[in-house]
Amino acid sequence: xxxxxxxxxxxxxxxxxxxxxxxxxxxxxxxxxxxxxxxxxxxxxxxxxxxxxxxxxxxxxxxxxxxxxxxxxxxxxxxxxxxxxxxxxxxxxxxxxxxxxxxxxxxxxxxxxxxxxxxxxxxxxxxxxxxxxxxxxxxxxxxxxxxxxxxxxxxxxxxxxxxxxxxxxxxxxxxxxxxxxxxxxxxxxxxxxxxxxxxxxxxxxxxxxxxxxxxxxxxxxxxxxxxxxxxxxxxxxxxxxxxxxxxxxxxxxxxxxxxxxxxxxxxxxxxxxxxxxxxxxxxxxxxxxxxxxxxxxxxxxxxxxxxxxxxxxxxxxxxxxxxxxxxxxxxxxxxxxxxxxxxxxxxxxxxxxxxxxxxxxxxxxxxxxxxxxxxxxxxxxxxxxxxxxxxxxxxxxxxxxxxxxxxxxxxxxxxxxxxxxxxxxxxxxxx
Amino acid sequence: xxxxxxxxxxxxxxxxxxxxxxxxxxxxxxxxxxxxxxxxxxxxxxxxxxxxxxxxxxxxxxxxxxxxxxxxxxxxxxxxxxxxxxxxxxxxxxxxxxxxxxxxxxxxxxxxxxxxxxxxxxxxxxxxxxxxxxxxxxxxxxxxxxxxxxxxxxxxxxxxxxxxxxxxxxxxxxxxxxxxxxxxxxxxxxxxxxxxxxxxxxxxxxxxxxxxxxxxxxxxxxxxxxxxxxxxxxxxxxxx
Numbered sequence: 001x002x003x004x005x006x007x008x009x010x011x012x013x014x015x016x017x018x019x020x021x022x023x024x025x026x027x028x029x030x031x032x033x034x035x036x037x038x039x040x041x042x043x044x045x046x047x048x049x050x051x052x053x054x055x056x057x058x059x060x061x062x063x064x065x066x067x068x069x070x071x072x073x074x075x076x077x078x079x080x081x082x083x084x085x086x087x088x089x090x091x092x093x094x095x096x097x098x099x100x101x102x103x104x105x106x107x108x109x110x111x112x113x114x115x116x117x118x119x120x121x122x123x124x125x126x127x128x129x130x131x132x133x134x135x136x137x138x139x140x141x142x143x144x145x146x147x148x149x150x151x152x153x154x155x156x157x158x159x160x161x162x163x164x165x166x167x168x169x170x171x172x173x174x175x176x177x178x179x180x181x182x183x184x185x186x187x188x189x190x191x192x193x194x195x196x197x198x199x200x201x202x203x204x205x206x207x208x209x210x211x212x213x214x215x216x217x218x219x220x221x222x223x224x225x226x227x228x229x230x231x232x233x234x235x236x237x238x239x240x241x242x243x244x245x246x247x248x249x250x251x252x253x254x255x256x257x258x259x260x261x262x263x264x265x266x267x268x269x270x271x272x273x274x275x276x277x278x279x280x281x282x283x284x285x286x287x288x289x290x291x292x293x294x295x296x297x298x299x300x301x302x303x304x305x306x307x308x309x310x311x312x313x314x315x316x317x318x319x320x321x322x323x324x325x326x327x328x329x330x331x332x333x334x335x336x337x338x339x340x341x342x343x344x345x346x347x348x349x350x351x352x353x354x355x356x357x358x359x360x361x362x363x364x365x366x367x368x369x370x371x372x373x374x375x376x377x378x379x380x381x382x383x384x385x386x387x388x389x390x391x392x393x394x395x396x397x398x399x400x401x402x403x404x405x406x407x408x409x410x411x412x413x414x415x416x417x418x419x420x421x422x423x424x425x426x427x428x429x430x431x
Numbered sequence: 432x433x434x435x436x437x438x439x440x441x442x443x444x445x446x447x448x449x450x451x452x453x454x455x456x457x458x459x460x461x462x463x464x465x466x467x468x469x470x471x472x473x474x475x476x477x478x479x480x481x482x483x484x485x486x487x488x489x490x491x492x493x494x495x496x497x498x499x500x501x502x503x504x505x506x507x508x509x510x511x512x513x514x515x516x517x518x519x520x521x522x523x524x525x526x527x528x529x530x531x532x533x534x535x536x537x538x539x540x541x542x543x544x545x546x547x548x549x550x551x552x553x554x555x556x557x558x559x560x561x562x563x564x565x566x567x568x569x570x571x572x573x574x575x576x577x578x579x580x581x582x583x584x585x586x587x588x589x590x591x592x593x594x595x596x597x598x599x600x601x602x603x604x605x606x607x608x609x610x611x612x613x614x615x616x617x618x619x620x621x622x623x624x625x626x627x628x629x630x631x632x633x634x635x636x637x638x639x640x641x642x643x644x645x646x647x648x649x650x651x652x653x654x655x656x657x658x659x660x661x662x663x664x665x666x667x668x669x670x671x
Contacts, residue, residue, distance in 0.1 A: 151548075153504075153547055153548075259645060259649055262645045262648060262649065262667065263669070265669055269662070269667075271662050272662075272663070330500065332504070332671060335671075336671070
């Protein structure tokens with residue numbers, strides 16, 4: 001009887017990439033991939049621990065899996081494992097607890113289990129990059145892991161402790177990964193990692209790597225996932241003139257106050273950050289910026305917060321991922337004075353969200369009358385949906401083949417709660 | 432390392448490669464303590480094994496006692512060429528780690544991780560004039576930079592309360608080291624580093640490195656901006 005396996009991913013795109021690769025391992029071996037809400041023989045939970053909320057969600061998801069099918073194999077992996085391994089192992093209701101650096105071999109553990117062989121997770125091979133190329137992923141876009149770990153040690157961040165030190169994937173591996181996914185039919189690749197702008201493999205830096213990727217043949221476009229505003233210069237900006245590059249960056253700001261940025265030990269100040277934005281916008285006026293903001297960092301004053309609000313408005317981020325600061329054990333910020341009450345964090349978070357909503361609407365309206373090249377992801381009820389190159393959702397009336405590029409003119413915004421761009425096809429599918 | 436020894440070395444560029452990730456929550460490697468050099472009753476230098484650690488002057492490590500998860504960050508005080516590692520530590524009132532480390536005995540083992548950080552000399556600007564501004568133990572990375580690159584054109588502004596806290600200032604050529612003392616008048620300059628740069632504007636061709644507490648860095652930054660100093664030529668390392 002075919003075994004069923006269900007996956008749940010929490011947190012970042014890097015986790016998504018890794019889950020996709022794991023799902024491919026199971027699929028290729030004849031397992032049936034089922035939604036996480038269904039009864040399965042094995043549940044794989046790829047956790048996140050970046051905030052308290054992530055921890056809560058991860059724990060809740062584990063409990064859901066355990067309740068859903070008593071006796072199923074429950075495997076917990078991801079960053080919460082590296083942060084709370086002993087606690088998770090002590091629970092007794094989790095079958096296997098697998099650390100990040102052994103995640104890529106997780107299939108062999110579960111497969112052995114079903115064949116009557118019990119392995120210990122510590123016997124699994126260690127590798128950060130040895131993930132199967134995802135042929136049957138959960139997404140239209142193919143994520144490409146180019147890097148793992150971080151050496152920045154921002155004072156609030158637990159990632160260097162759970163993902164380890166910065167390590168870059170060999171150039172040829174990255175290129176080969178992209179060649180393969182393009183040959184599978186993927187039309188968009190998303191470069192992902194923990195701190196991708198610090199990519200450095202031998203003499204190849206981040207900008208050099210992108211240059212090599214853009215030289216690859218094939219009908220695909222390149223998107224950069226979340227990136228820190230450091231480690232690149234004008235060359236990076238110029239690379240976006242290439243037709244394969246998507247004009248969107250999730251450029252992490254965290255705070256608009258230099259004093260807070262210093263306390264966070266970020267590697268830039270506001271002036272440098274805004275210079276980067278200006279560098280892009282002067283070359284590509286429609287360039288889409290989204291960002292992360294942490295509110296309620298220890299010692300953040302009203303003035304600091306107001307500066308953040310001002311910057312968020314001025315830059316016009318079309319989406320802001322707002323985090324309420326939460327203590328991560330062992331980080332420098334844990335020992336800082338001036339921790340703020342939840343109430344203040346909540347209020348500030350709401351203010352940023354409100355500004356971000358206005359920004360989003362404003363940005364989307366600015367695209368009306370312009371063209372977008374949409375990669376179709378879904379066709380439903382007479383509408384095709386997908387994302388344009390600026391990473392804004394577009395809804396198009398009519399049937400269009402999935403996974404094709406379509407050039408559309410933006411005619412307006414839909415009246416949904418999250419307004420989509422309304423596109424009208426202006427040319428035949430490009431592929 | 433003494434000045435005459437440092438002069439023997441040329442501008443060596445260490446080959447820093449990506450570090451291996453932490454595996455399996457393994458305990459950190461241990462380093463044997465060789466020397467504790469008291470500079471004041473509450474500040475001291477610890478010298479311990481280098482264990483072939485490659486680092487760039489200006490980077491920091493985390494240091495603590497084996498078996499204890501409490502690690503603290505310290506800039507490397509020794510030079511890129513020394514066969515050992517040194518850090519400069521000031522005991523923190525009610526601090527858990529800085530006081531425990533001071534009680535270590537020679538031969539004891541320490542937990543060390545790193546190196547970390549990007550507060551390093553810009554290799555493209557090594558020929559330019561550098562101004563190092565540090566307060567208290569914030570002089571540590573500059574000690575490493577000055578010792579590692581003896582041909583470097585630099586000046587150090589060291590902000591301390593009294594001249595007792597000028598920490599091995601004889602290491603630097605007299606003309607390169609300016610102590611700014613806020614609570615006695617025995618330094619080269621009576622006042623804070625911020626007072627000094629207000630009175631002595633920084634030339635726009637200089638590369639400025641700031642190391643110390645947030646408030647000092649913030650204030651110096653504002654002063655430099657008011658002097659129309661190019662902010663892209665400022666590098667900072669915050670001490671907490």
